[in-house]
Amino acid sequence: MVFFIGIFSTPHFSMIENKFVANDREYFKVNHDEINKLLPKVSSIDNGDDIEAIFERKLNDFDNLGYFPQIYESSLQATYYALYILEALGKLDYINQTKIIDYILDHYSEDLHIFIDEYTHRYLNMNFPQMYYPLSSMLEIHCYAVLSLDILGRLDLINTQVSTSFIWSCLNPEDDENGFIGQPYDDELVSEFKIATMDNTFFALSTLNLFIDDWPGYGFYLNKIVPFINSLQTINGYDWFFGSFLNDKDLTLDTLGSPLFEPNLLSSYYAVKSLHIIDLVDTIRTHEFHTFLNVIYDEQEFKFQVSDISNALDIVATPIGLELSDITGFSNFSRTEVLQFIMNNRNSLGNWDRSTVYKYHELIDTFQIIRSLKEIGEISQLTEPEKEEIANSLTYYEQERGYSLLSNDYMSLETINSVVNSFYQKGRIGDLDISGLYELIKRSCVFDHYRGHIQIYASTALDPNIIGFRSYPIEYYKYGKLNDSDGLNFLSSHKSTYLALDSLKKIFKLNDLGYLYDLDKALNAVLDSQFQSIGNEFHGAFLPFPISIPQEYQTGYISFEYSFYAMKLLKLLANHLNLGAIESLSFNKTALYQYVKSNVYESETVTHFNPQYCPDIESLTENTYYMVYLLKELGLYDLNSQKIRNFIYQNIDTPNLKILYYQYKISEILDLQVEFNCSYTNALVQDLYSNEFKEYYSDLNTSRIEQVNFFRVVDMALNDDLQVNCEYNQEILLGQVNSITASFRNMILTDFGNQISVVFESPQLGVLNLEKQTEFNYYVDFLVSESPSNYPKVEGIIRVYDYIKEIGQSYVSFLTSYNFHSHGLKIATNNNSVNFELNVSYEFASGFNPAENSRVQAKIYKNDIYFDTQLFDRVDNYDHSCFTLYFEPEKDFKYSFDIILIDEYHPNGITLYQHTISSSEEPIPDPEPTPDPINLPNPTIGTILVFIISLLIPFVIYGVSGYIAFRVIRAIFRRKRKHSPMKVELEIKNTGNKGKGNPFNDIFSGEED
The missing domain is CATH 1.50.10.20 (Glycosyltransferase)
Structure with missing residues (x-):
């Protein structure tokens, strides 16, 4: 019996x-005056050390006691x-x-x-x-x-x-x-x-x-x-x-x-x-x-x-x-x-x-x-x-401040599940005593002959002949009106069944239990627990377990949490039994959807689930996560995600670990990209840690320790995206050394252990390893060579690895430049030709260099129609290159020249100058032919001097006039400097641009002649 x-x-x-x-x-x-008595929480070490301490405590406890002590x-x-x-x-x-x-x-x-x-x-x-x-x-x-x-x-x-x-x-x-x-x-x-x-x-x-x-x-x-x-x-x-x-x-x-x-x-x-x-x-x-x-x-x-x-x-x-x-x-x-x-x-x-x-x-x-x-x-x-x-x-039985009705060797399946999932997330399942855990969970499973299926109880160490505690501890016995309660607790429910089966799955023992009990019947029991009463506000919800009592009393057992665990359990069993997607199971999905939607609160700015009882932020956030999960699993999610995001931001600084966790899970499942203040969350979790119990408090105002908080912290620590912060020079000269200092954190961790490696992977620079310099900083110096592949920017990814698993990354990009110097465009013309001369040098971090791998060409237009492209000749010197071009224009045409530099940094070319000439001006007449000799009297010395002076006077006049004209023209050009068009029988346009980030800074420092 x-x-x-x-x-x-x-x-x-x-x-x-x-x-x-x-x-x-x-x-x-x-009372705040009692905080120090209540909370020996503040740790001086990183959350990662606290988490590791809990892992070690769990292993030691199970080795020495055969269980994880329950709080x-x-x-x-x-x-x-x-x-x-x-x-x-x-x-x-x-x-x-x-x-x-x-x-x-x-x-x-x-x-x-x-x-x-x-x-x-x-x-x-x-x-x-x-x-x-x-x-x-x-x-x-x-x-x-x-x-x-x-x-x-x-x-x-x-x-x-x-x-x-x-x-x-x-x-x-x-x-x-x-x-x-x-x-x-x-x-x-x-x-x-x-x-x-x-x-x-x-x-x-x-x-x-x-x-x-x-x-x-x-x-x-x-x-x-x-x-x-x-x-x-x-x-x-x-x-x-x-x-x-x-x-x-x-x-x-x-x-x-x-x-x-x-x-x-x-x-x-x-x-x-x-x-x-x-x-x-x-x-x-x-x-x-x-x-x-x-x-x-x-x-x-x-x-x-x-x-x-x-x-x-x-x-x-x-x-x-x-x-x-x-x-x-x-x-x-x-x-x-x-x-x-x-x-x-x-x-x-x-x-x-x-x-x-x-x-x-x-x-x-x-x-x-x-x-x-x-x-x-x-x-x-x-x-x-x-x-x-x-x-x-x-x-x-001793707790932090008082005593409990049960001793700590009555371990809850929730604690087992928290530990198992934490080790699973960490990749340390092999560290656990799998056989010992399986036996503990198996003893919580009893075949219910009355109902015809397995029943799994929420605590270990129960006697299968008399099941239950006579002191009715609240962790397992909490039925009642929900209007002033934050939920219901049952000794056996879909929740305890899911926690047990999920734990067995993670330790690779679910098949073993399947040999002992018919899990198909367990799945049918979940399906049978859906509340079916058309017109009732709870129609479509799931009871915590199949209940053989009149329907009018069943609603007293309904809590939204158990619809969530019913769905989790159905999904787990359907996968294990190879029944396909959850949508293929025979339950009233429309009724469940309508039940969920009937309890959605939506204002102009926020959306959340309203359970109609205990409307504190903790319950609202938890139930909102359940809502999102259910609708997503049903394939019927149709809510305003931005309003849910607003709801999270309204309460994002609430000092409560449970709230923080469900905010994180909502953001994760909806990809809301909620930006948590990692400094705040890191400090909060550190303050909630109890060094005495090696567990986490739920908030700063109570002495409530929930052992599932361990998994919540581990889940966020291992799966929250890293916020990687990189510091480096945003712009450098080619040939210069740059440095990257990388630090990273997520909601929980700032230090990720000695197994962490950080590399900078760049298509230009290759793979560079960052060395750990301080507790939180990784550092690397590297030379950015003058290679054109490094121009105009260097980019890459900072990647953070936990062993071989990438756990975070950050894009890095910085500009590179070189100073291009042109010592002026010299242009010389005569009756039949134009001569161009250009001196060019590159300035890198190492100094001035000739433009060895470059060329300058002139793109020539005749009367604004493309005519020809001609290359300048180049002569390389120690610290510059000299480019020259000789061109003979035809008469009566206007010629325009686009002078273009092509080098490895600008393979498509960049226009340096624009120049226009007109060949329609009168040419200088040829000298008069020498007259035939005439018999004249023999010249005297005076006659000869007069003759010579008469010949020199025009040259003097022309020379003085030319010199004056030259001075005037040069003065004009000096005022207009490099960027002004010059027009004296010709027009020169400089197309260079000066400014921040321009590699041709100061390229026109020379004079135009």
Whole structure:
């Protein structure tokens, strides 16, 4: 026979409404003055070192323990259990009492004037007929805090009058007989919340007993409470439970949780102990109660049973039975052997399991055993070493500030999946104990004969015969109204199934599980869980698992998260079973699409998913990612991505790791190119790291550690694109040395380890290795040669490699130049020709050089029509080249010359000058022919001188006039310099351009003649 604890709802269904809504959730925030106490987070080393430390811790933990220690949520209930145990053992000095006091006081609500925690909110959100949560009502949570302060001797820190008034307000005033309910009574409470229970009554009286010395003075209240308790004793019939006590009067509501169906020994304990507190035990039917004790006592093994379910809780039940025997005078048992049974059944942790058969060791088990041993004065049965072992065993339940209901060896599948995926992303799956992990996951898988398919539970170390935790830890038991809750948690769901199968796939063990269980049936179970009710707002969504309850109650189980995990699970199984794309599976895709779209919020600027509950930024961002994923997988994504991008940017600096991760995932899946501030995100993640736990907090304001944060950080660290920053000279001369300093980071990392290599890959320069110069900088110097291939720019890619895997890159480009010098264009003309002369040199970083591999040509136009192209002659000198051209124009034509330089840097040529001449001017007349000789008288000396002077005068006049004209023309040219057209029988146009980045800077430094 298999028992399920908290898996199914009670068979009673009724629509009720809880109108008590706690609106004060400030207890979850930590006073800023307490930050240093709360967060030993700030690390002085890089996030990469922190991540590596977690990897090593995980490996060491599994090697030494066989599991990854689980971190659970602290609770006031568990903290009270731990304090009671330590006080009973005389070991309170083992703990930091100040820290515990601070933890308790942080959960005091100034608005409600009581102590509350997450379990309080879970209680208030119960949506009957879903599972009732025992021992965690609003009243009981408050009582645990007060009782804890009493143990610590600090009741002076609270207003005891206010506290007692709250407790009395929880007494149900209806009828003449009644007890305490879980919250202040109100006529408008739904009927289930008005049901008085013995566990509420017991803890109320236990707490009131701290402040009341004279119970007879409270006769008005006792006259209601005592008859109520006695009315719960079963005195009819002859069943095994004859003489025992119920926990409440409603036979349809199981207020102590399954499988402890009432009546049983525990419900009887709360009844008898309540009467014992007020010294009225004699009012019960003692003989009948002894009959019950006699039935549940096993005289063969010297132990008590809790109910007719054999050995379900025998180790815990035995000291409780012993205490009730002492209180009521029952003696038909062997006390020595009973005590020996208790002492002989401690487990390997040093404390106790609940049962000799079902090996669960929740904190409540040891608490109830120690409580009874203390009450009957038998703590002395424990030796001092045994007391120390029990006290030390509490470290398994110890959290950063308080204690949890479960020990850390109950590992969640979410933690396993986080670790497995982190090692998978890192390429280190082989480092894990694959066989050990497979066995742990396999033990969480149970074939459900009732449903006909495999059921996978969210925690390891569950007993397959009785599945579930009797203390109902919130990590696995959180059903209720979603209007004031951030989600639902189930012990078994599509989420736990996906996490298990995904982990097995990553460690190459999914086929092994497939040999044991029919995974086709698992896939069909997911398909069967789609909610089909046309017209209902949830039509098309997925339930967390197939539920065989009336449809009108199924909506209470729907949370958008489980539609996401249903889709993830369908995709995984379809791939594994070779069923093709998810679109080929038989589920109502249109209904799912319409369900998603009906919950989309869109304004003029933003779009996000609106889950209609808990509209905090964390929930909105997480559900928006689920929305995007689902629509993408359905092939029906039709949202405004820019508005989703705007939604991310509105909250991009929220100091919350979960928000940051889902923002990153949304940007990744939609390729939004969201630019995260890497300096901010890097510092945030560093501040969220706990060096003590080797885990990450979720935000800076709470003590909430989510172990899935490890994978979130690893995912971003390994997959976020690097932001590579390169510094270098943007422009250099050919032949000069340039330097590149590269640094890189992503959202998480600044240092990527010693295996990182950085290279500059350039088609011009080849592959250059950058050397690590500082913790974050890589550096290289390189010479850019005068090769024309390096002109006019050098470009390439900085590539960052993790071993051989490229993890980042950045484009690099810088301009190169050389200074081109032309020492002026010289033009000489005569009657029949034009002579051009041009001196050219290149200036590189090494100095001046001739233009050896270049040529200059003149493109000639006659009357604006292309005529010819002629090359200049070149003579190379030491530091320049001289180009000359001789040209004979024809008469009566206009000639234009485009003088073009062609070299290796400008293979298509560049025009240096433009020049125009006209050949229509009158040529200088030829000299007159020499006349024939005439007989003249013989010349005298004077005649000869006159003749010579007459010949020289024209030459002098022409010479002076020419010199003056030359000076005038040169002055004009000096004013106009290089860029002005020159027109004296000719026109020269310089086409050079000077300016920044022009390789011909200062090329016309010479004069034009």
